[in-house]
Amino acid sequence: MMIVIHATIKAQPGKEDILLGHLRTLIAASNQEQGVLKYVVGEDITEGGTFHLMEEYKDQEALDWHIQSEHFQAIGAVLGDLLATPPEIKQYEIRGWRLLDV
Template identity: 35%
Template sequence: MQPINIFAKWQVKEGELDTVLNLISQVAEQSRAEDGNLLYIINQSTTDPNTLLLAEAYQDEAALDAHRASAHFQKIVVGQIVPLLDTREVVITREISRV
């Protein structure tokens, strides 16, 4: 089975970037330690610092489900980060071919 890839675009509310970056660094560290995590990268736009792009990969849907149910995801992402975002767009994908 192919890994599950997640691409998320977060637009951080004005004045909240430092808080979000501090919180997401905690999430990244804990997420990378999860058994099914293959990748967790945080990118910041070069033209708009309040735009963050996350790239994540999990070995399968069960690993993604475990990540989303984890205490750190629920407490930090859902409970603390999401209220500090203007928008949050998440796309879940599977690779269809290698070029």
């Protein structure tokens, strides 16, 4: 089963650019990991300083490896000083993606 994570994080006012710098480093390194299918971030257009991370992993083993990676641990060490609220993280197991007729 594929693992999908949606994380929402909100920067402290004035720390958005610092947070984005750390996210760029995390995303670049994460997208090089074996088993990471996609790791992207988007800025919320209705809530300033709020970012949505979408992560796709081949399986639970790939996610476990990512959580133990040096770059993930490094951003974890600085997030507390940069975030206005705790991250909201949702994890899903899916079979894959497909288009639905609507």
